[in-house]
Amino acid sequence: MTFAIGLGIALLLTRMSRWVRVATQCGLLLAWAMPVVAALTVWQFLFDTEYGVVNWLLTELGGDFRGHSWLQEPLSFFAVATMVVVWMSVPFVAFTLYAGLTQVPDDVLEAAEIDGASARQRFAHVVLPTIRPVLLVVLLLQVIWDLRVFTQIYALQKAGGITRDTNLLGTYIYTLGIKGGDFGTAAAAAMFMLALTVVLTAPYVRMMLKTEED
Known part of the structure; x- marks a missing residue:
C-alpha cells in the first residue's frame, strides 16, 4: 500500500503546477518529519472511543x-495501525520516486x-524501465x-489494544524478552526475524545487482 500510494502521488506531482507541487511537498514533508509519538x-x-472524530463522523x-x-x-x-504506518511512510516513497x-x-x-x-504504454515501456533501479531500492x-515496525504497534497497544492478539515480530520479541524475561525465546525470534529479512530482500538485491551489470 505504501509503495502504490507513494507511486501514485509521485506521478501526480509530475503533473501539478509549481505552487501546488510545492504545497503538496511541504505537506508530505511535515507528515514525514513529525515524531512518531x-x-x-x-x-x-481521531479514533478515541468517546471523543474521536472518526466515531463522531460515522455516527x-x-x-x-x-x-x-x-x-x-x-x-x-x-486497520488503524496500517493507516498510521502507511501515512508516515508514503512521503519517503513519494519523494524518492x-x-x-x-x-x-x-x-x-x-x-x-x-x-x-498511449499513456499506459509510455508508463509501462518507458517510465518504469528508466526508474527501475529506484523502484528496487525503495x-x-x-x-x-515494515518488518521493523514497533513504535506504532506498541503505542496503540498501550492505548487500548489487546497485546496478545496484536503483536508483530518487533513487539512480540519485546514482550518475550523485556517483559517476560524469556531472553532465549526472544533471541530465537530475533534470529528468525533476521533470517526472514534476508530471505525477503535477497530477490531484490539479486535484481539490483543484475540491473547494475546490464
Missing part, C-alpha cells in the same frame, strides 16, 4: 459508532507519443522498514 497522539485522538452519517473501540478487535486494530521520475528523458516520452504509444527499504 506526536503522530500517534493525533491518531489516537453523523447514520452509523452506530457511539462509544465504538477501534483497538479492541485485531482486525480494526491492524518523484526524483526518479524527473530523470525520465522528455524527448523519449515525446518520441513514444508521436509513434502512437521496495527493498520498505520491506526492511
Whole structure:
C-alpha cells in the first residue's frame, strides 16, 4: 500500500503546477518529519472511543459508532495501525520516486507519443524501465522498514489494544524478552526475524545487482 500510494502521488506531482507541487511537498514533508509519538497522539485522538472524530463522523452519517473501540478487535486494530504506518511512510516513497521520475528523458516520452504509444504504454515501456533501479531500492527499504515496525504497534497497544492478539515480530520479541524475561525465546525470534529479512530482500538485491551489470 505504501509503495502504490507513494507511486501514485509521485506521478501526480509530475503533473501539478509549481505552487501546488510545492504545497503538496511541504505537506508530505511535515507528515514525514513529525515524531512518531506526536503522530500517534493525533491518531489516537481521531479514533478515541468517546471523543474521536472518526466515531463522531460515522455516527453523523447514520452509523452506530457511539462509544465504538477501534483497538479492541485485531482486525480494526491492524486497520488503524496500517493507516498510521502507511501515512508516515508514503512521503519517503513519494519523494524518492518523484526524483526518479524527473530523470525520465522528455524527448523519449515525446518520441513514444508521436509513434502512437498511449499513456499506459509510455508508463509501462518507458517510465518504469528508466526508474527501475529506484523502484528496487525503495521496495527493498520498505520491506526492511515494515518488518521493523514497533513504535506504532506498541503505542496503540498501550492505548487500548489487546497485546496478545496484536503483536508483530518487533513487539512480540519485546514482550518475550523485556517483559517476560524469556531472553532465549526472544533471541530465537530475533534470529528468525533476521533470517526472514534476508530471505525477503535477497530477490531484490539479486535484481539490483543484475540491473547494475546490464
